[in-house]
Amino acid sequence: MEKVRIALLGLGNVGKGVWNILKNNRETIMKRAGYDIEIAKILVRNTGKNRGVGVPDEILTTNVDEIFNDDSIKIVVEVIGGVEPAKDYILNAIRRKKHIVTANKLLIATNGEQIFKEARDMGVIINFEASVAGGIPVINSINESLTANKIQEVVGIINGTTNYILTKMTLEGMDFESALKEAQQKGYAEADPTSDVEGYDAVYKLAILTTLAFETKVNVDDIYVEGITKVRPKDIEYAKELGYVIKLLAIVKDVNGKLEVRVHPTMIPAIHTLANVNDSFNAILIKGNAVGDLMLCGRGAGELPTGSAVVSDIISVLRNDREGLNASDVQYNNREIANSGEIKSQYYLRITVKDMPGVLGKIATILGKNEVSILSFIQKPKKEDFVSLVLVTHETLEENIDKSLKEIKNLGMVDKVKNVIRIEELS
Amino acid sequence: MEKVRIALLGLGNVGKGVWNILKNNRETIMKRAGYDIEIAKILVRNTGKNRGVGVPDEILTTNVDEIFNDDSIKIVVEVIGGVEPAKDYILNAIRRKKHIVTANKLLIATNGEQIFKEARDMGVIINFEASVAGGIPVINSINESLTANKIQEVVGIINGTTNYILTKMTLEGMDFESALKEAQQKGYAEADPTSDVEGYDAVYKLAILTTLAFETKVNVDDIYVEGITKVRPKDIEYAKELGYVIKLLAIVKDVNGKLEVRVHPTMIPAIHTLANVNDSFNAILIKGNAVGDLMLCGRGAGELPTGSAVVSDIISVLRNDREGLNASDVQYNNREIANSGEIKSQYYLRITVKDMPGVLGKIATILGKNEVSILSFIQKPKKEDFVSLVLVTHETLEENIDKSLKEIKNLGMVDKVKNVIRIEELS
Numbered sequence: 096m097e098k099v100r101i102a103l104l105g106l107g108n109v110g111k112g113v114w115n116i117l118k119n120n121r122e123t124i125m126k127r128a129g130y131d132i133e134i135a136k137i138l139v140r141n142t143g144k145n146r147g148v149g150v151p152d153e154i155l156t157t158n159v160d161e162i163f164n165d166d167s168i169k170i171v172v173e174v175i176g177g178v179e180p181a182k183d184y185i186l187n188a189i190r191r192k193k194h195i196v197t198a199n200k201l202l203i204a205t206n207g208e209q210i211f212k213e214a215r216d217m218g219v220i221i222n223f224e225a226s227v228a229g230g231i232p233v234i235n236s237i238n239e240s241l242t243a244n245k246i247q248e249v250v251g252i253i254n255g256t257t258n259y260i261l262t263k264m265t266l267e268g269m270d271f272e273s274a275l276k277e278a279q280q281k282g283y284a285e286a287d288p289t290s291d292v293e294g295y296d297a298v299y300k301l302a303i304l305t306t307l308a309f310e311t312k313v314n315v316d317d318i319y320v321e322g323i324t325k326v327r328p329k330d331i332e333y334a335k336e337l338g339y340v341i342k343l344l345a346i347v348k349d350v351n352g353k354l355e356v357r358v359h360p361t362m363i364p365a366i367h368t369l370a371n372v373n374d375s376f377n378a379i380l381i382k383g384n385a386v387g388d389l390m391l392c393g394r395g396a397g398e399l400p401t402g403s404a405v406v407s408d409i410i411s412v413l414r415n416d417r418e419g420l421n422a423s424d425v426q427y428n429n430r431e432i433a434n435s436g437e438i439k440s441q442y443y444l445r446i447t448v449k450d451m452p453g454v455l456g457k458i459a460t461i462l463g464k465n466e467v468s469i470l471s472f473i474q475k476p477k478k479e480d481f482v483s484l485v486l487v488t489h490e491t492l493e494e495n496i497d498k499s500l501k502e503i504k505n506l507g508m509v510d511k512v513k514n515v516i517r518i519e520e521l522s
Numbered sequence: 523m524e525k526v527r528i529a530l531l532g533l534g535n536v537g538k539g540v541w542n543i544l545k546n547n548r549e550t551i552m553k554r555a556g557y558d559i560e561i562a563k564i565l566v567r568n569t570g571k572n573r574g575v576g577v578p579d580e581i582l583t584t585n586v587d588e589i590f591n592d593d594s595i596k597i598v599v600e601v602i603g604g605v606e607p608a609k610d611y612i613l614n615a616i617r618r619k620k621h622i623v624t625a626n627k628l629l630i631a632t633n634g635e636q637i638f639k640e641a642r643d644m645g646v647i648i649n650f651e652a653s654v655a656g657g658i659p660v661i662n663s664i665n666e667s668l669t670a671n672k673i674q675e676v677v678g679i680i681n682g683t684t685n686y687i688l689t690k691m692t693l694e695g696m697d698f699e700s701a702l703k704e705a706q707q708k709g710y711a712e713a714d715p716t717s718d719v720e721g722y723d724a725v726y727k728l729a730i731l732t733t734l735a736f737e738t739k740v741n742v743d744d745i746y747v748e749g750i751t752k753v754r755p756k757d758i759e760y761a762k763e764l765g766y767v768i769k770l771l772a773i774v775k776d777v778n779g780k781l782e783v784r785v786h787p788t789m790i791p792a793i794h795t796l797a798n799v800n801d802s803f804n805a806i807l808i809k810g811n812a813v814g815d816l817m818l819c820g821r822g823a824g825e826l827p828t829g830s831a832v833v834s835d836i837i838s839v840l841r842n843d844r845e846g847l848n849a850s851d852v853q854y855n856n857r858e859i860a861n862s863g864e865i866k867s868q869y870y871l872r873i874t875v876k877d878m879p880g881v882l883g884k885i886a887t888i889l890g891k892n893e894v895s896i897l898s899f900i901q902k903p904k905k906e907d908f909v910s911l912v913l914v915t916h917e918t919l920e921e922n923i924d925k926s927l928k929e930i931k932n933l934g935m936v937d938k939v940k941n942v943i944r945i946e947e948l949s
Contacts, residue, residue, distance in 0.1 A: 120672055385830035387658065
C-alpha cells in the first residue's frame with residue numbers, strides 16, 4: 096500500500112496517544128485511510144528526553160524547518176497547544192501546502208478565521224475535532240450530520256477537570272480544595288489549575304462551538320465566564336435539597352435573534368441526563384430545529400480519546416485529499432452577542448442574616464421592587480450567630496439581581512451574600 | 523445560486539419531514555450545500571390524496587420513470603421503506619448515475635452489499651444515516667469520526683416504540699398491553715406492532731451497525747432476537763429490587779474474535795446512563811479501543827428527526843459531488859458470528875413453585891450441576907398456592923441455562939418458569 100508521510104509538532108500526552116493509536120491500529124487504519132501512514136518527523140524541544148513510547152530517536156527533531164522543507168510530508172499534526180509558536184508553525188505549513196490536523200482549542204478559538212482563510216486560499220484541509228471535547232465527535236456532528244438544522248442551543252459539560260471536582264463535591268461531600276488536590280493527584284488537573292477551574296478552558300471550546308453552530312465570529316473576551324472556585328459544599332447541599340445538581344455549563348443559545356454565550360456554575364435538575372454525567376466525562380447537548388435534542392457523551396480528554404479524534408481527522412484528510420476535496424468552509428458572520436446584563440436566568444441566592452423578625456420581608460421587598468420574584472425559599476437553622484436564607488427566583492435579568500444584591504448587602508441585618516448561582520431548567 | 527433538482531420516492535412521515543425542513547431552513551441549507559435544492563418530483567401511489575403540507579400537485583407523480591428519465595435530477599431520496607419496490611427503484615436510479623439518500627433500514631440490512639457495490643461501480647454516493655436511530659449521527663460517527671478505533675462493542679436502545687412501552691411499564695407500573703395501547707394512541711406504535719415489539723426493527727438496525735462497526739457481512743437471520751412481549755410487571759418490579767432496569771438492547775460485541783450479535787430484553791444497572799434513556803428516545807453506546815465509551819442519545823424516529831438525517835445526507839452528497847468524491851466504501855468482510863448457545867450472560871430467572879421445604883435446594887442442585895452459579899436470590903410471599911423464586915446467576919453459557927431449565931420444569935414442585943431475562947452489567 097502507498098505510504099504517506101506525516102509530521103507531529105509536539106510529543107506530549109496527545110502526541111503519544113497519536114503515536115500509539117497509529118501503531119496499535121495500523122492494519123485497520125491502513126484500510127480505512129487507503130494509505131500506510133508513517134510518522135516521518137516529530138518536533139520536540141528536547142531530543143534527549145526518554146518518553147517511553149518507543150519513538151525512534153532519528154525521527155525526533157528540534158528544527159521545525161526540517162518539516163516545512165520536506166515536500167514529502169503531506170500532513171502536519173499540531174499538538175503543542177497555545178497560540179505561539181503553534182500559529183506560526185501552522186501558517187507556515189499551510190503556505191507549503193501541507194494539510195493540518197490540530198487539537199489546539201485556544202488557537203482555533205482566537206485565530207480560527209485567519210487560519211481557515213489561509214487554508215482555503217491554499218486549498219489545504221484543516222481538521223480540528225480534537226480541539227473540543229476530546230474523542231466526542233461534536234465538531235463533525237455540527238459540521239456534517241446536523242447541516243439540515245438551524246441550531247438553537249448548545250449546552251455542554253466540556254471541561255473534565257471541573258466536572259471531576261464537582262462530582263467529588265456532590266457525591267462524596269468533599270470541599271473544593273480537597274477535590275482539586277485529588278484531581279491533581281490523578282492527573283486530571285494541572286499544577287496550575289487556573290484555566291480549568293476559572294472556566295477559561297471551557298470558554299475557548301465554547302467559542303469554537305459557537306462559531307460552528309451559529310456560523311459567527313465570537314470574541315472570547317465577550318463570553319461571560321465564572322469558574323467553580325466559589326462553589327461551597329453548602330451550595331451543593333442546598334442544591335440537592337432543591338432537586339438540583341451543580342455543573343459547570345458552557346451555554347450558547349439564540350434568544351430572540353441574539354446569542355447568549357456563557358460559562359458558569361449552573362444548577363440543573365437532578366433528573367436531567369446532563370446532571371448524571373460524572374467524573375471527567377464530557378457531554379454536549381445540541382438542540383436543532385429538526386433533530387430536536389441530541390446528546391453526545393464521552394471522554395473529553397486523555398491521551399487515547401483525544402488521539403482518537405486526531406487520528407480520525409488524519410484519516411479524513413487522506414480520504415478527502417485523494418478525491419481532491421478542498422478546505423472546509425467555516426463561516427464567520429457577525430451575529431449579535433448578548434451582554435450578560437441582558438441574559439435572563441433563574442437564580443439561587445444564599446444569604447446569611449441576623450436571626451431577627453422582618454428580615455425576609457425586607458429582602459423580599461427589595462427583590463420585588465427590582466422585578467425579581469421568589470419561586471421558593473428555605474431558612475436554615477442558626478449557626479455562629481447567623482441563619483442562612485436560600486432563595487430560588489423566577490427568571491429575571493442579571494441587572495435586576497445585581498441591583499437587588501447591592502441593596503440587600505446594605506441592610507444592617509444582612510451578614511453576607513454567600514453565593515449566587517444560575518439555574519437552568521434545560522427543557 | 524445554482525439550482526439542483528432532486529426527487530423523493532414516497533411522501534409519508536419522513537417524506538413530509540424532508541419537505542418541511544427543506545422549506546423552513548432553505549436559506550441556511552443553501553449556504554451549506556452550495557446549491558438551491560429543489561424537489562422536482564415526488565413519487566406517490568395516489569396523487570389525489572390531500573397531504574396537508576403544501577406540496578404542489580404538479581410535482582406529484584405515480585410514474586417512477588418520469589424520475590429515472592429526467593437527467594436533470596441528481597439525487598433520488600428513497601423514503602418508501604421495505605425491500606421491494608424500493609430496491610428496484612434504487613438500483614435503477616444508481617444505473618442512471620443518480621446519487622441516493624435512503625432511510626431504509628430493512629433494505630440496507632438485507633441488500634446493502636449489492637447496493638453499495640453497484641453504487642461504487644457507477645461512481646455514485648449512497649447516504650443512509652436515517653436508516654438507524656433517526657436523527658442521531660451514529661453512522662457518520664462510526665464511518666467518519668471513529669475511524670482511528672478498533673470498535674469493540676456497540677450497545678443500543680434503537681427502537682423507540684419498545685423503549686416507550688418499557689418506560690411506561692417501569693415508571694408508571696403499566697402492563698405491556700396498556701402501554702402498547704398508549705403507544706399506539708400517541709403514534710409511537712403502528713396498528714400492527716409486530717416488527718417493533720418482537721425486536722425485528724432493532725435487528726435490521728443492528729445488522730447495519732454490525733457491518734459498519736466491524737466491517738463484516740451479517741445475515742439478519744443469524745441475529746438472536748427476542749422481543750418484549752413476555753416482560754411482565756412482576757419482572758420490572760423484581761428488576762427494580764435488584765437494582766436493574768429492563769431495556770430492549772441491541773448488542774454487538776467482539777468476544778475472543780467472534781461477534782456476538784443479539785437483540786433481547788436486558789436488565790441493566792439502574793444507575794447506568796442507558797437505564798435513564800426514557801420514552802421514545804434512542805441511545806447508542808460505542809466502545810472503541812482509543813475513544814473509550816462514547817454515547818449518542820436523541821430522537822430515533824419521527825418526521826423531523828429522521829428528516830434531519832435525510833436532509834443532512836442530501837447536503838453531504840452535494841458537498842462531496844461538487845468535489846468529485848466517490849461512493850463510500852462499506853466493507854463486507856466475513857467475520858465469524860457466535861451462535862446464541864456460545865454467548866455468556868448473567869441471567870435473571872423467575873420461577874413459581876409450591877411452598878415446600880427443599881425446593882430451592884433442588885433447583886440450586888440442578889443449576890450447579892449445569893455449571894450455573896447463583897449470585898443472588900429473593901423469595902416472594904405465597905400467592906394463589908405458589909411462591910415466586912427470583913434468582914440472579916453469575917455469567918454462564920445459554921446452553922447451560924437451557925439444560926437447567928428443562929430439568930427444573932420437570933420437578934414436581936415447580937409450577938412454571940415464568941421468565942428468563944439476560945443481565946448486562948455494562949462496565
